[in-house]
Amino acid sequence: MVEYLSGDAPWDEAYWRALVEEGEHSRMPAPPPDPETIWRGLGLATERPAAPREASPSDGGWETALRAMEEATVLELAVVGYNRGGLLVEWDGRQGFVPVSHLADLPHYLDEREREQELQARVGRVLRLRIIEVDPERSRLVLSERATHSDEAHRRQVLEDLKPGGICRGKVTNLCSFGAFVDLGGLEGLVHISEISWGRVGHPSEVLRPGQQVEVYVLNVDRERGRVGLSLKRVRPDPWRTVEERYHVGQVVEGVITNVVDFGAFAEVEEGLEGLIHVSELAEGKFLHPRNVVQEGEVVQLQVISVDGVRRRLGLSLRRVVNPERIAPSAPDESPGQPAREAQ
Secondary structure (H helix, E strand, O other): OOEEOOOOOOOHHHHHHHHHHOHHHEOOOOOOOOOOOHHHHHOOOOOOOOOOOOOOOOOOHHHHHHHHHHOOOOEEEEEEEEEOOEEEEEEOOEEEEEEHHHOOOOOOOOOHHHHHHHHHHOOOOEEEEEEEEEEHHHOEEEEEOHHHHHHHHHHHHHHHHOOOOOEEEEEEEEEEOOEEEEEOOOOEEEEEHHHOOOOOOOOHHHOOOOOOEEEEEEEEEEOOOOEEEEEOHHHOOOHHHHHHHHOOOOOEEEEEEEEEEOOEEEEEEEOOEEEEEEHHHOOOOOOOOHHHOOOOOOEEEEEEEEEEOOOOEEEEEOHHHHOOOOOOOOOOOOOOOOOOOOOO
């Protein structure tokens, strides 16, 4: 089944006449003709030998080509040949065709000799192209430079419109260990992992998923390099700014254990707000490791023992809630809200 980008008509005659009759200017063999339809449609002799097939229609690479077309992926490909109909490029082991009508800067009103010179001059250049038609059955791949230029103009406009401090909407396109990429409508920006949440994030996939619509804060715009820094967490208020208004010493709160370390455990009491349960505040008696007392994901009742919004620290105790009748001992040597010495 032939697939091509909606709104673009196929170029049957230009494509096949150029590739079948004039493949001599390419470093790759021309794609095979279909003797029952192509030659008859062009009025050529059907006994003319076909060029060798370079890839099977069942080749999984065609699925990659279809996906690249559907996702409007911009490819940077070198020109490997030319003919009267346009330029020939190589991608993923197969030959593609860029029709003259889809070249972005070819001068108009050229005679045949001048056009051939212009096309020949482009051999060896790298073009930014989009796939606009895929036909695996006939090993046919058509690309367009013009389409990427219209995309590039839109991208530049989006980049120009963005201002640091602004808020806009976008779609998550990719997640990696250091952050998430968000499509702002033709231009991708990066949300560094430190800007995803006010709380702890081990990997962006814990919070986001590809395709998710999000609201982001624009941190910075580098128009020269086309880079945009974004933040998810700054769309929402920083919970540490008002922590002393909402929490006080002696208050009992519910928390989820998020991380267990040698010196204690961290618990999230609300989105973006974590406190430390120092090892001395986990339980009575001796134990080998904090993991012998609590586990990640466990929901526990905790008592607030210190609040410091400026230093972004919240001290919590598990043992004072488990044993409420016990008189609170003097504070340990280290501040309960600060990572300190390891358990002995």
